[in-house]
Amino acid sequence: MNTQASMHTQQAAHRVLVIALVATGFACAAPLTRTAAAQDADISEETVEYFRLNCTSCHTIGGGRLTGPDLKDVAERQSIEWLTTFIVDPKRVIDSGDADAQALFKEANGLYMPTLPGMTRQRAAALLELIAYESTKEESRFKGLQISDRPLTQHDIDRGQRLFEGTEAIASGAPSCLGCHTIDGTGGFGGGRLGPDLTDAFSRLEGRKALASWLAAPPGLTMQPVFKDRPIEGEEVLALVAYLKSRAEAGPPATKQGPLEFLIAGIAGVMGALVLFDLIWRRRFRAVRRPLVKGTTR
Numbered sequence: 282m283n284t285q286a287s288m289h290t291q292q293a294a295h296r297v298l299v300i301a302l303v304a305t306g307f308a309c310a311a312p313l314t315r316t317a318a319a320q321d322a323d324i325s326e327e328t329v330e331y332f333r334l335n336c337t338s339c340h341t342i343g344g345g346r347l348t349g350p351d352l353k354d355v356a357e358r359q360s361i362e363w364l365t366t367f368i369v370d371p372k373r374v375i376d377s378g379d380a381d382a383q384a385l386f387k388e389a390n391g392l393y394m395p396t397l398p399g400m401t402r403q404r405a406a407a408l409l410e411l412i413a414y415e416s417t418k419e420e421s422r423f424k425g426l427q428i429s430d431r432p433l434t435q436h437d438i439d440r441g442q443r444l445f446e447g448t449e450a451i452a453s454g455a456p457s458c459l460g461c462h463t464i465d466g467t468g469g470f471g472g473g474r475l476g477p478d479l480t481d482a483f484s485r486l487e488g489r490k491a492l493a494s495w496l497a498a499p500p501g502l503t504m505q506p507v508f509k510d511r512p513i514e515g516e517e518v519l520a521l522v523a524y525l526k527s528r529a530e531a532g533p534p535a536t537k538q539g540p541l542e543f544l545i546a547g548i549a550g551v552m553g554a555l556v557l558f559d560l561i562w563r564r565r566f567r568a569v570r571r572p573l574v575k576g577t578t579r
């Protein structure tokens with residue numbers, strides 16, 4: 282009994298530390314007030330941490346739409362049963378033809394919410410309790426990131442490119458993006474294929490605010506474990522957003538290169554096929570990885 286209690290305290294202390302680390306680098310509310318608030322509503326610190334790591338990249342509570350809808354009062358729009366089933370396997374509910382899910386999917390420009398690592402019905406229910414509790418507050422701690430909305434400059438674009446390519450290190454020690462991503466033109470064929478091509482990530486993820494939130498707490502099985510303890514800090518996020526925005530606006534180089542167009546289209550076809558194989562492969566890989574990831578995110 283006694284040892285259990287002290288283990289519990291240790292775990293709790295560890296969680297507070299992790300949250301503090303994650304919060305470093307982007308100006309957020311103080312972690313201590315978060316702990317107190319979570320205890321008020323009898324919501325476990327683990328649920329709060331899980332939401333922060335897995336959901337805030339795409340959702341706010343009361344801060345407006347990011348890649349996904351604002352979750353404030355979501356339980357007034359849908360039943361808990363529907364929401365639980367949706368969170369556990371969004372793609373399945375959307376593909377089943379469910380009218381409400383189809384409407385959400387359309388509003389999100391056809392982007393599927395992913396199934397998050399270690400998701401169970403029990404966890405989904407706990408998250409919905411947290412969302413309901415946060416919705417009663419005038420200002421939820423998940424209202425959104427306080428990343429500056431100052432204008433983006435050429436300086437940001439250049440720095441973003443250096444951070445992307447790894448010629449300037451990310452301060453937290455996180456690996457550069459090019460190891461796993463390509464972008465039209467830069468890195469050419471040298472970029473990694475583990476992650477998707479990011480040329481149109483800016484528009485796909487619905488612009489500056491959504492992309493910045495995404496980068497401040499990347500979700501997903503591959504990026505989350507890498508960036509969880511090595512977050513990208515606010516100014517770096519802005520630089521990367523500026524760079525990805527400029528790449529999205531420049532459009533694919535194929536349209537400017539006339540005779541090369543065919544060659545590039547051909548290569549793009551091959552790359553597309555590779556990405557497809559990659560996806561298939563990743564899905565199989567995921568089945569093996571999931572239990573491992575689950576172990577570490579608990």
Ligand code: HEC
Nearest residue numbers: 335336339348349350371385386389392393394397408500
């Ligand atoms: C990569 C972005 C992304 C992440 C991460 C994400 N979501 Fe979503 N979420 C979406 C999108 C997009 C939709 C709209 C439906 C669709 O297109 O899949 C959505 C829809 C929802 C809905 C239904 C909203 C409504 O208005 O009915 C709920 C609830 C939800 N998400 C909860 C969560 C929770 C909880 C997490 C964390 C465990 C999470 N989401 C993580 C993108 C995301």
Ligand code: HEC
Nearest residue numbers: 456457458461475476477482485500501502503504507521
């Ligand atoms: C360890 C490999 C890895 C590194 C390093 C990495 N990513 Fe990713 N990234 C991925 C993978 C894989 C995905 C697909 C989602 C998933 O499974 O996590 C992804 C998805 C993304 C997405 C979402 C794209 C979309 O359209 O859905 C963005 C944006 C992104 N990464 C940006 C970056 C940036 C910027 C960096 C550098 C700071 C970076 N990534 C570093 C592997 C990586």
